[in-house]
Amino acid sequence: MPETLCFDMYGTLCDTSSVTDTLSAELDASATLVGELDATWRAKQLQYSYQSALMDDYQPFWEVTADALDYALAQWGVDADEQTRDRILDSYNHLDAYPAAVDTLTRLSDAGHTVTVLSNGNPEMLETLADNAGLASHLDDIISAHEVGTFKPNPVVYENAADRTDTAIEDCRLVSGNAWDVAGAGNAGMATAWVDRSNDPFERIGVEPSLTVGGLAGVADELA
Secondary structure (H helix, E strand, O other), rough: OOOOOOOOOOOOOOOOHHHHHHHHHHOOOHHHHOOOOOHHHHHHHHOOOOOOOOOOOOOOOOHHHHHHHHHHHHHHOOOOOOHHHHHHHHHHOOOOEEOOOOHHHHHHOOOOOOEEEEEEEOHHHHHHHHHHHHHHHHHEEEEEEHOOOOOOOOOHHHHHHHHHOOOOHHEEEEEOHHHHHHHHHHOOOOOEEEEEOOOOOOOOOOOOOOHHHHEHHHHHHOOO
């Protein structure tokens, strides 16, 4: 039966760690330091989104991402002038799509599913990245948490996706490589598919995934 599939963008369709190419090119830093900067940037990006939501002090995800980058640079004692910092930040507009992303979206669309993005990214971020990563023409819609002024895993983000696509929430399925996102979508009443690339244990809070696969191609194998 066709479903409305809501793909997370960051860490699911696109590889957030592809920023390391820009970090390496822009900074006089070792591979070890670049890896630490990447990890801290991503961890703080997520932490700041949670904090923003819990404090009821919404900031667009681009601003959250910028604040997280500034923290990471300060944490690791890296001096970057404004132009360098802006070029590093812009790498979030040029993340690499995972190799199976386009084929997976195409197979699912051909099977009759509605294929969307549901992401914390604000609309400008998501539209720019979808274009640059070659994903835009394979999507039926891009839905942003910005529309409800908070971030996943707040239930209203998932509920808004169901409303936007005119689909009962139980007929929507979140596809995400982030376990906390899957747990949140399940809690909101969505079916889910967890892309567990690292064979990690699932979260202890929230609802277990409806489907677990090792990569994006597995989603198409199961649902197409």
